Amino acid sequence: MSTPFPIAQLPRFVQAWLPRRWREPPLVPDRLWRKTLTRHRFLHALDRSEQQRLRELCRHFLVEKEFHGAHGLLISDSVALAIAAQACLPLLHLGGVGQAPGHDRLQALDWYSDFVGIVVQPGAAVAQRLVTDTAGVVHHNREVLAGEAMDRGPIMLSWASVEQADAGAERGHNVVIHEFVHKMDMRRIELGQHPGGAPPLPRRFLGTGSEAQARARWQSVMQPAFETFCEAVTMAERFGAETPWLDRYAATHPAEFFAVTCEAYFVNRQRFAAEFPALVALYDGFFRPGR
Numbered sequence: 296m297s298t299p300f301p302i303a304q305l306p307r308f309v310q311a312w313l314p315r316r317w318r319e320p321p322l323v324p325d326r327l328w329r330k331t332l333t334r335h336r337f338l339h340a341l342d343r344s345e346q347q348r349l350r351e352l353c354r355h356f357l358v359e360k361e362f363h364g365a366h367g368l369l370i371s372d373s374v375a376l377a378i379a380a381q382a383c384l385p386l387l388h389l390g391g392v393g394q395a396p397g398h399d400r401l402q403a404l405d406w407y408s409d410f411v412g413i414v415v416q417p418g419a420a421v422a423q424r425l426v427t428d429t430a431g432v433v434h435h436n437r438e439v440l441a442g443e444a445m446d447r448g449p450i451m452l453s454w455a456s457v458e459q460a461d462a463g464a465e466r467g468h469n470v471v472i473h474e475f476v477h478k479m480d481m482r483r484i485e486l487g488q489h490p491g492g493a494p495p496l497p498r499r500f501l502g503t504g505s506e507a508q509a510r511a512r513w514q515s516v517m518q519p520a521f522e523t524f525c526e527a528v529t530m531a532e533r534f535g536a537e538t539p540w541l542d543r544y545a546a547t548h549p550a551e552f553f554a555v556t557c558e559a560y561f562v563n564r565q566r567f568a569a570e571f572p573a574l575v576a577l578y579d580g581f582f583r584p585g586r
Contacts, residue, residue: 320354337562352383381471393495412449442470444477467559476557492549501580
């Protein structure tokens with residue numbers, strides 16, 4: 296009498312093509328999971344049901360993504376899970392792209408379905424940039440990066456920065472969340488466009504009745520918060536006022552403001568709420584609908 300072939304024995308790349316409901320992704324070992332939670336206090340602070348949901352998201356995330364270590368960096372199970380857990384944190388209470396949460400919570404992984412590769416550098420990467428000024432002169436610049444998200448392409452992360460996640464939480468820093476939130480912001484933009492700091496919003500977002508109303512509601516909160524932060528950065532740089540708590544890089548563009556503020560929202564909610572009370576309500580409406 297024959298027995299069905301165990302799906303769990305299928306290679307990772309085969310499981311990645313199966314519908315999630317048919318998969319049997321490898322289990323995350325208890326010891327490794329506890330170690331990951333202990334090393335990241337903002338993950339350890341989740342309640343038990345949230346931790347269980349995060350663990351399940353990680354199992355499927357690790358099937359769907361391919362990790363590549365650059366310059367000889369070994370991608371151990373510990374490295375991969377640390378990145379997966381932080382990347383999946385923003386998805387905990389979401390539905391699919393632009394959808395309200397439904398019965399199938401694994402649909403939240405669709406936010407990251409436009410790419411597969413995650414390149415992990417041992418330290419910061421140096422990128423060569425071509426910048427054209429207002430006079431039409433092209434400048435060659437070198438930019439040091441802790442991470443980078445490419446539209447419809449891979450994500451690059453510096454492991455040296457990822458390792459500092461727990462310590463960085465005090466300052467609201469988290470490079471993994473930053474880059475993966477950029478990916479969320481890039482959904483439904485045209486190829487070549489720059490994200491604007493507004494991910495696709497679900498219908499009835501904060502009681503709105505249409506997509507246009509939802510985006511208007513989002514911008515009505517985000518734009519003044521961004522302008523206030525930019526003013527605070529300017530006052531600190533030019534007039535010696537108190538330096539803002541968040542990284543001043545958030546003042547460079549609305550998309551960076553969204554990514555930087557999301558870092559803080561997830562890893563240091565208490566301080567973030569004190570600094571950006573209006574954004575807490577907005578982000579709760581998006582990342583924690585109905586809670």
